[in-house]
Amino acid sequence: KAQVQRMTDRVASLLVPLVVCCSILVGASWFSLASSGTLPSTLIFDQPAPLLQAVFFSTSVLMVSCPCALGLAVPMALIAAVGVGAQHGMLFRSAQAVEEACKVSLLCIDKTGTITEGKPNVEGLLLLGEEGGGR
Numbered sequence: 782k783a784q785v786q787r788m789t790d791r792v793a794s795l796l797v798p799l800v801v802c803c804s805i806l807v808g809a810s811w812f813s814l815a816s817s818g819t820l821p822s823t824l825i826f827d828q829p830a831p832l833l834q835a836v837f838f839s840t841s842v843l844m845v846s847c848p849c850a851l852g853l854a855v856p857m858a859l860i861a862a863v864g865v866g867a868q869h870g871m872l873f874r875s876a877q878a879v880e881e882a883c884k885v886s887l888l889c890i891d892k893t894g895t896i897t898e899g900k901p902n903v904e905g906l907l908l909l910g911e912e913g914g915g916r
Contacts, residue, residue, distance in 0.1 A: 783876035789855045800846040808839030 815831035
């Protein structure tokens with residue numbers, strides 16, 4: 782896994798239990814308030830059963846706060862990056878390679894065409910030292 786995926790998994794492993802606990806707390810709170818009759822009538826939807834109202838709000842908290850988007854967004858971003866790279870002739874062996882590619886500032890290759898399109902050509906020339914200078 783890429784480092785960003787490992788970090789996302791760590792965050793999600795902490796966030797999921799917290800979200801579930803909050804959802805249970807919200808459900809229990811709404812159930813007790815709706816059962817006791819302390820809620821104003823403007824907060825109660827057509828006088829449903831207290832359990833139904835508690836499940837409604839508990840499920841709402843669970844759906845809004847669930848970190849599922851984190852778990853789906855990171856792999857989808859990596860798939861998109863691999864796809865864009867493939868369109869430009871770059872192939873990546875792993876997600877870690879995609880993540881590390883942003884650090885590359887210079888790529889030096891020979892003229893065999895193994896990394897290029899198979900049509901070797903010289904794009905530029907850099908001379909080191911003077912000709913015949915013994916270097």
